[in-house]
Amino acid sequence: MKTTHTRNTKTISLAALAFFAAGLSGSVAACEVKIGAVGPLSGPAAQWGQAIKGAADFVAAEANEAGGLQVGNEKCKVTVLAVDGKYSAEGAAAAGNNLVSEGVKFVLGPIGSPEVTGIKPIAARNNLLMMSDSFAKNAIGPQWPTVFHLGPGPSAWADPIIKVAKAKFNLTSVLMIGPNDQAGTDVADVAGKVYEKNGIKVGLEYYQRGTTNFAPVVTRILRAKPDAVDVASCPPGDAGTVIKQLRQAGFTGAIGRLGGPGTDEIMRATGGPEVIGDFYWYEPIFIDDKIREMGTRYKTLLKADPPSNNFFYQFSAGARMVLKAITAAGTATDTAKVAAALRAMPVDDPNLGKGLWIGQEFFGINQELSLPYGVGLIVKGKVQPVQRMAAATGK
The missing domain is CATH 3.40.50.2300 (Response regulator)
Incomplete structure (x- = not known):
């Protein structure tokens, strides 16, 4: 049974407890990679936030079922902390500060210009690596080297x-x-x-x-x-x-x-x-049989239907890229090193297919993840x- 624990506006998702179901040892459990999920979990844009949370839960469960995420010489469980960004700059800033207080270094989301604008200063001060989505003209830029962009934008x-x-x-x-x-x-x-x-x-x-x-x-x-x-x-x-x-x-x-x-x-x-x-x-x-496989896989791992919004698939691809970069960098604490590994990594998701890193022409930095649409x-x-x-x- 999937269990959640709510504290203030923060939901600590225990979907990652699939890690324990896989029969991993207590010594491995001592190594943990926390993924923050920020997006609107209430209001008219809640469908988008639920897609982000669902993607984080899904990719964490994938990693944990495989025995944990390889970080250097350790296999680490992946846990998810989901926070309502309330589709506002203030809400996302508060969410970012909450995650920092929990020791989170990697954030999936937020979404929309208000949330991304609000959390970017928090990310810059605390060296958070973010995989966000916003159609803002300054969604990413050279001044935010650890902020990546799903999308791309219009x-x-x-x-x-x-x-x-x-x-x-x-x-x-x-x-x-x-x-x-x-x-x-x-x-x-x-x-x-x-x-x-x-x-x-x-x-x-x-x-x-x-x-x-x-x-x-x-x-x-x-x-x-x-x-x-x-x-x-x-x-x-x-x-x-x-x-x-x-x-x-x-x-x-x-x-x-x-x-x-x-x-x-x-x-x-x-x-x-x-x-x-x-x-x-x-x-x-673009929904095809390979994409539908993700929905079936989600049901198997999390015993629930996947989020209905297609941002779920996009954010899942972004989260997979982040976890692969953590493994490639060999660290779950040095986000600058993980960011360098991420931007050098070819884009090829097992379900969504081949993509590109773009953004240099519009944003001045190639940190925009472009996938087939x-x-x-x-x-x-x-x-x-x-x-x-x-x-x-x-x-």
């Missing part, structure tokens, strides 16, 4: 998706909507420029995070008469509400989502693909097969 993949959407839905104008914080404004700025590069006129609309009634925003959108509305980095719950209210108000244009995943939640919130109509989105992971489409209320795209090069 600077790498927006162009091919917009080209597909423009051809399919005959777009000449788009209105981008997002929260009025860095999570919304950075994505709108980056993706907006790519729309414009493709000859599509861009309008912007922002809302206060925590809004539940989008009627005034919907009224302004209808007045602008765009061909498409892009809900970009809106959390899945917000995006579903916006789309539902747009359709109820009579908007018939295409809906885009050049932000994080959450299509299943959006369809649930809106009432299904028939209500959504025409929709295009960035799918971080997908372009999703709903056309006239019918879900189309996701189109697989090779790992984005960032150029």
Whole structure:
């Protein structure tokens, strides 16, 4: 049975107790590698945080079932401490400080610009190695040598998706909507420029995070008469509400989502693909039989269904890379040495396939993990097969 212990906002996941089930000796148990998992575990973006926690639990269980993680001459158990970042800078900063107090050196997450912005100073001061995900323009950079980026962001993949959407839905104008914080404004700025590069006129609309009634925003959108509305980095719950209210108000244009995943939640919130109509989105992971194997493996190891959000697969690949780098560096304390091993490591996940380290052109540092992704489409209320795209090069 899977057990959790909650203290304050911190959840110490004991999924890693699969380590003990494997019959490892007490001498090995004395060696421990702690992985922090930070993301929103409450609120409209909770689906993303649960994906991060699930990925950490899964990769820890994988390592422990294999006898522990090789660190130098020792085999170490891997444990997970999950903390709610609350999708805010303050929440993520508090989460980072909590993890530091527990002796954590490696962090999976957080996600979104507010959380990543809040925790980066903590990571820099305490030499934390982070594998985070944010579409912020400064998500990573040379000044944060131990902060890595899952993704990549829209600077790498927006162009091919917009080209597909423009051809399919005959777009000449788009209105981008997002929260009025860095999570919304950075994505709108980056993706907006790519729309414009493709000859599509861009309008912007922002809302206060925590809004539940989008009627005034919907009224302004209808007045602008765009061909498409892009809900970009809106959390899945917000995006579903916006789309539902747009359709109820009579908007018939295409809906885009050049932000994080959450299509299943959006369809649930809106009432299904028939209500959504025409929709295009960035799918971080192209689901195939190799990916489905991870879901089956998760059930075997953790006796539960895997998180429904596809960030789970992406963060699992990132967590695997971090653990391999710890083994390659031969240390679980010197994060600079682990970071050097990580950035020199070829990207090749057993389930997600071959990828690339990118980011030099946009961020000034090659610490952005790029893996194959997908372009999703709903056309006239019918879900189309996701189109697989090779790992984005960032150029």
